[in-house]
Amino acid sequence: MQSKYDVIVIGAGPAGVNAATQLSSAGFSVLVVSEYIGGGYCFSGSIMSNTALYLSYLYNKFKTRTVNFIDIPEEAVKAPFDFKKSRKYVENISTKIVKAFTDQLNEAGSEFFQGIAEFAGKDKLKILSRQTGKKHEVKFGKCIVATGSYNPPLEIPSTKKFLYANNIFNLQTVPASVAVIGGGFVGCEYATFFRRLGCDVHIVEKTDRILSTFDPQVTKRLEDSFKRNGINLRKNANIVNVEKVGNKSILFFDDDDNMEAEEIFVAVGRKPAVNNLSLEKAGVQMNENGVELDQSFRTSNKNIYLVGDASGKTMLVNWAYKSSSFVAKHISGVQRKFKYEFMPKVLYIDPEVSSVGFTEKEARVKGFSPLTVKYTYTNLEKSLIIGFNKGLVKVIYDRETKRILGAHIFGKGASELVTAFTLLIQSGIKIDNISEYIFNHPTFAEVLNELGKKVKTKGGK
Numbered sequence: 492m493q494s495k496y497d498v499i500v501i502g503a504g505p506a507g508v509n510a511a512t513q514l515s516s517a518g519f520s521v522l523v524v525s526e527y528i529g530g531g532y533c534f535s536g537s538i539m540s541n542t543a544l545y546l547s548y549l550y551n552k553f554k555t556r557t558v559n560f561i562d563i564p565e566e567a568v569k570a571p572f573d574f575k576k577s578r579k580y581v582e583n584i585s586t587k588i589v590k591a592f593t594d595q596l597n598e599a600g601s602e603f604f605q606g607i608a609e610f611a612g613k614d615k616l617k618i619l620s621r622q623t624g625k626k627h628e629v630k631f632g633k634c635i636v637a638t639g640s641y642n643p644p645l646e647i648p649s650t651k652k653f654l655y656a657n658n659i660f661n662l663q664t665v666p667a668s669v670a671v672i673g674g675g676f677v678g679c680e681y682a683t684f685f686r687r688l689g690c691d692v693h694i695v696e697k698t699d700r701i702l703s704t705f706d707p708q709v710t711k712r713l714e715d716s717f718k719r720n721g722i723n724l725r726k727n728a729n730i731v732n733v734e735k736v737g738n739k740s741i742l743f744f745d746d747d748d749n750m751e752a753e754e755i756f757v758a759v760g761r762k763p764a765v766n767n768l769s770l771e772k773a774g775v776q777m778n779e780n781g782v783e784l785d786q787s788f789r790t791s792n793k794n795i796y797l798v799g800d801a802s803g804k805t806m807l808v809n810w811a812y813k814s815s816s817f818v819a820k821h822i823s824g825v826q827r828k829f830k831y832e833f834m835p836k837v838l839y840i841d842p843e844v845s846s847v848g849f850t851e852k853e854a855r856v857k858g859f860s861p862l863t864v865k866y867t868y869t870n871l872e873k874s875l876i877i878g879f880n881k882g883l884v885k886v887i888y889d890r891e892t893k894r895i896l897g898a899h900i901f902g903k904g905a906s907e908l909v910t911a912f913t914l915l916i917q918s919g920i921k922i923d924n925i926s927e928y929i930f931n932h933p934t935f936a937e938v939l940n941e942l943g944k945k946v947k948t949k950g951g952k
């Protein structure tokens with residue numbers, strides 16, 4: 492390790508690795524310091540979670556669908572989900588990603604040091620080596636903080652040890668019932684995961700709707716669909732206490748009601764992991780919302796940037812990549828404005844939900860005059876083939892320019908469609924042009940033709 496680097500990156504998740512490789516390739520001397528390579532991304536976030544969701548999907552389809560066309564013994568489809576085998580599968584995927592990240596850093600010429608970093612001054616870090624336990628001081632020209640996020644503890648007294656996204660594979664057997672506290676991204680995904688394994692699932696949400704950052708019509712349909720699929724919802728719920736009684740846990744609510752569940756999974760939001768960095772020693776100002784950032788993701792110490800989950804703005808992988816690329820370019824001398832509206836979101840649940848761009852309300856706040864067109868698909872061939880015939884696509888576009896401003900999707904294929912809408916929004920395409928495009932059959936993209944036709948014949952509202 493040198494005594495000074497042009498850039499030190501703290502954290503080797505997608506944000507840190509991306510920033511480091513871009514800057515090394517541009518000729519800067521770069522040190523990456525991280526507890527490990529792969530980040531929360533691999534071991535508790537997107538990779539682990541999407542792999543677990545995929546396995547639960549396969550398991551559920553095997554149990555419920557194969558009997559329609561394969562003559563297999565009834566016993567086979569009754570076999571329980573195997574957490575031990577699944578853990579191996581998930582670890583195998585994470586190992587591949589860690590190798591890919593390591594190769595990327597090596598090929599670009601970034602140096603990696605396994606350790607925990609904190610600031611020791613305006614241009615100085617103190618690093619505790621994971622291997623030797625020794626402390627080192629290193630100076631930086633610029634520092635990029637890509638330390639990710641963490642689960643804040645649930646501030647509810649409990650005698651029960653909770654499940655979180657990073658410890659579900661400690662389970663030995665499938666629980667009979669699970670209460671999922673929090674109906675946001677993680678809560679909806681893991682409610683789906685446990686339901687697919689055959690558990691009784693209850694989502695306990697403190698506000699009046701789940702996935703509150705999505706379009707209200709999309710979340711209403713999702714709530715109905717969850718109920719139909721056996722995922723119970725308890726909204727406006729205020730848990731005051733959790734008690735473990737034998738093999739069960741009891742959640743007590745402030746209205747004197749209670750609920751029993753074998754396991755409790757907690758997903759009540761995440762916070763930027765910046766509290767243990769001694770940012771104050773580097774002269775970084777904090778406010779009640781965390782660290783103040785300017786439009787270029789710089790803190791009040793202009794040589795220190797925050798990217799990815801640590802920035803506290805958005806917690807998505809596309810954001811980790813985009814914000815870190817933006818900062819790498821900024822350090823290399825390229826000045827641009829960041830466009831937040833182009834960040835698509837997808838949840839791989841039953842059915843999928845996705846969103847990109849503005850809701851009607853956001854479009855109005857931004858000064859547009861929005862119109863809406865909706866298409867409900869019940870007979871779309873692609874959807875029927877894979878066994879779900881309800882879908883809603885709601886598109887927001889500007890009355891004058893006809894440019895698409897946002898798309899909000901509920902149904903099978905939501906992950907495919909949101910990609911198409913992301914391209915359309917970023918390319919500034921007019922909604923009435925999309926009836927002319929030629930798509931393959933059967934695909935979900937055929938919905939775009941129908942939406943275009945609808946706008947041409949009836950117009951939006």
Ligand SMILES: Cc1cc2nc3c(=O)[nH]c(=O)nc-3n(C[C@H](O)[C@H](O)[C@H](O)COP(=O)(O)OP(=O)(O)OC[C@H]3O[C@@H](n4cnc5c(N)ncnc54)[C@H](O)[C@@H]3O)c2cc1C
Nearest residue numbers: 502504506526530531532536537608639799800806807808
């Ligand atoms: C259950 C779950 C599911 C998710 N699913 C999706 C999804 O489907 N799609 C999606 O887009 N996003 C998803 N996300 C979010 C996504 O995982 C994160 O946005 C992404 O991992 C953030 O990347 P990052 O590089 O900012 O941080 P991370 O990937 O968390 O990496 C941060 C790294 O910094 C290290 N570090 C922290 N502090 C220090 C320190 N002081 N010194 C040294 N190293 C340090 C950590 O050890 C870690 O290695 C999910 C998140 C969760 C929790």
Ligand SMILES: NC(=O)c1ccc[n+]([C@@H]2O[C@H](COP(=O)([O-])OP(=O)(O)OC[C@H]3O[C@@H](n4cnc5c(N)ncnc54)[C@H](O)[C@@H]3O)[C@@H](O)[C@H]2O)c1
Nearest residue numbers: 673674675676677678695696697758759760761806837838
């Ligand atoms: N598919 C994806 O892209 C994906 C998947 C998972 C996570 N993520 C990212 O991770 C972030 C964190 O996800 P999350 O689900 O933990 O947070 P979230 O902010 O999405 O949802 C947290 C939910 O918990 C509720 N809540 C808070 N305290 C509660 C309490 N005491 N009792 C009951 N409900 C309570 C909130 O009202 C909210 O609905 C997300 O914002 C998202 O950016 C993305």
